[in-house]
Amino acid sequence: MPSLEDEIKQLIIDVLQLEDITPADIESEAPLFVEGLGLDSIDALELGVAIQKRYGITLSANAEENRRHFESVRALANMIGENVKNERS
Amino acid sequence: MDNQVVSFSVASFAAWAPGVETRDAWMAWARGEIGFNGDREPPVKAMAPMLRRRAGFLSKMALEVAYDCLGQKVDVPTIFCSRHGEALRSVELLTDLAKRAPLSPTSFGLSVHNATGGLFSIARADHANSIALSAGASGVEHAVIEACGLLAEGTTEVLLVVYDCPLPTIYASFQDCDERPFAWAWLLKPAREDGYSLRWRAGKNVRSHNGLPGGLEIFRFFLLMGRVLERASDGRQWIWTRHAK
Numbered sequence: 577m578p579s580l581e582d583e584i585k586q587l588i589i590d591v592l593q594l595e596d597i598t599p600a601d602i603e604s605e606a607p608l609f610v611e612g613l614g615l616d617s618i619d620a621l622e623l624g625v626a627i628q629k630r631y632g633i634t635l636s637a638n639a640e641e642n643r644r645h646f647e648s649v650r651a652l653a654n655m656i657g658e659n660v661k662n663e664r665s
Numbered sequence: 666m667d668n669q670v671v672s673f674s675v676a677s678f679a680a681w682a683p684g685v686e687t688r689d690a691w692m693a694w695a696r697g698e699i700g701f702n703g704d705r706e707p708p709v710k711a712m713a714p715m716l717r718r719r720a721g722f723l724s725k726m727a728l729e730v731a732y733d734c735l736g737q738k739v740d741v742p743t744i745f746c747s748r749h750g751e752a753l754r755s756v757e758l759l760t761d762l763a764k765r766a767p768l769s770p771t772s773f774g775l776s777v778h779n780a781t782g783g784l785f786s787i788a789r790a791d792h793a794n795s796i797a798l799s800a801g802a803s804g805v806e807h808a809v810i811e812a813c814g815l816l817a818e819g820t821t822e823v824l825l826v827v828y829d830c831p832l833p834t835i836y837a838s839f840q841d842c843d844e845r846p847f848a849w850a851w852l853l854k855p856a857r858e859d860g861y862s863l864r865w866r867a868g869k870n871v872r873s874h875n876g877l878p879g880g881l882e883i884f885r886f887f888l889l890m891g892r893v894l895e896r897a898s899d900g901r902q903w904i905w906t907r908h909a910k
Contacts, residue, residue, distance in 0.1 A: 593718040614715060621770035628767060 580653045588649070591626040592619050604650045612648075620646055627652070633659045671813035673853045674860030676822065679733035680849035680884065681707050681726050695888035701845050712788045719771060723751060724781045726848035727828040731785055734850035735824050741852075742794035742815050743824040745782040746808035748878070749832055749844075750799055751775060756833040781828075802841070802898035805883050809863055812853045823853045827880045843876040849884050861907055868902030 578586070585599035588608070592615065606612040609620065623646070624635050633656065635642060645655040684702030685694045693699045707729035709717050720728060727745060735741060754776040761768050774780065779797035786795055794815070800807035805827055812823040828848035832840050856862070875882065879898060886894040886905060894905040 595714050595718055618719075618771055618774060625767045625769060 580657060581649050584649050584652050584656070587626055587630060588613075588623065591622055602649060604653075605648050608646060608648060627656065631656050631660060632663075669866070670862055670864045671810055672856035672860055672862040673809065673813055673816060674855065674857045675887070676852045676854045677734055678849065678851050678887070679730040680847070681729045681733075682845065682847040685847075691888060695885045701847070712784075716784060716788050719775060720781070720784055721751065721754065721775065722846065723747070723753075723828060723830045723848075724775065724784065726846065727781045727826050728785060730828070730848045730850040731824060731826050734826075734852050738822075739789065739791045740793045741822050741824050742796070742820055743782060743785065743826065744796045744798055744808050744811055745779070745785075745826045745828070746798040746800075746804050746880075747778070747781075747828050748799060748801065748804050748880070749829055750778045751780065752836065753830065753833050756835055781826075800899075802879050803896070803901065803903060805879050806863060806865065806896075806901075806903050809853075813863075816853065816855050821854065824850060825853055826850045827884070829878060829880055842878045844878055845881065847881060847884075849880070851887075859908060861905060864904045864906070865901050867900065868897050869900075 581604050582599050585602045585604075588594070588602065589597055589599065594613070597613075602613065609615045609617075615623075624642075627633055628635065635645075645651055680688075680691050682694075682701045683705050685691055685699065686707075690699065694701070704722075706722055707725050709720065709725050709728045709732065711732040712720075712728060717725070717728075727747070731743065731745075735743075754772050758768055758772060758776060778799055779795065782795040782797050786792070796811060798804060798808050798811060808825055808827065812825050815823050826848065827850070829844065830846045831844035877885070879896060882896065883894065883905065890907060892907055896903040896905070
């Protein structure tokens with residue numbers, strides 16, 4: 577089974593239609609936006625919708641919090657992992 | 666007025682459709698030797714991949730011919746003319762809304778009629794005037810009138826991009842011609858001796874005998890260097906004439 581981080585990398589590639597990029601090209605700790613992958617604000621919205629759909633998570637309206645969650649693949653995985661755990665408990 | 670006219674010349678052109686990608690192929694298509702075939706997307710190599718990934722099939726066809734026809738030129742006003750535009754995206758968005766599913770922000774942004782012109786402008790960092798037009802079955806005629814208006818105001822050239830796709834199946838009952846995916850572009854300049862004129866007057870609607878959409882009927886007339894093409898749509902009679910030197 578792929579790790580949650582790998583799963584998120586594949587989700588990013590599929591949802592944002594990143595041609596010629598494989599999950600191995602995305603570093604878990606590298607910034608997703610502007611630097612690193614070079615994604616923009618529309619990508620952030622698109623990714624938010626995809627994560628909502630896939631993991632049933634409702635993102636908060638807190639911009640500062642979201643900025644932290646969307647910093648990198650690792651941050652996203654932590655946020656999703658936490659939410660899924662809380663859901664189950 | 667009973668009889669109005671605009672005149673122009675075509676300095677260069679480009680065209681792309683699945684299976685009809687080269688000039689030779691377009692000539693063969695115009696002569697009825699080959700048809701459109703397959704669902705291959707144009708490569709749009711001229712556009713940076715990070716922007717290109719946002720464009721759908723229809724947009725990519727339009728961008729391919731726009732780049733091909735304009736080359737490195739900037740500051741040329743553009744007219745992007747499509748009868749149905751991104752109807753497929755709109756149907757997908759409406760379907761999501763009906764299901765109360767969240768909408769794709771990217772798809773929402775690209776569903777508007779001037780999205781392709783916007784992508785083209787952003788990608789080339791070109792601030793030239795950009796017009797998005799949809800005018801029923803006589804879209805090309807209205808786009809040419811628009812272009813001639815710009816030329817009359819003193820613009821030296823205008824890029825016209827005509828592009829369309831078949832309607833989504835849910836709108837099948839509105840289909841009134843044999844829709845195909847295609848895109849072509851003309852670089853228009855002021856009239857010359859060997860240019861074209863377009864006249865129009867009130868007239869009855871007559872379905873074209875060959876069932877081609879206006880964009881393809883006019884482009885075939887252009888490729889075959891026909892002398893006169895008469896069309897009737899949207900309550901007008903349109904007469905295209907090619908003038909020989």
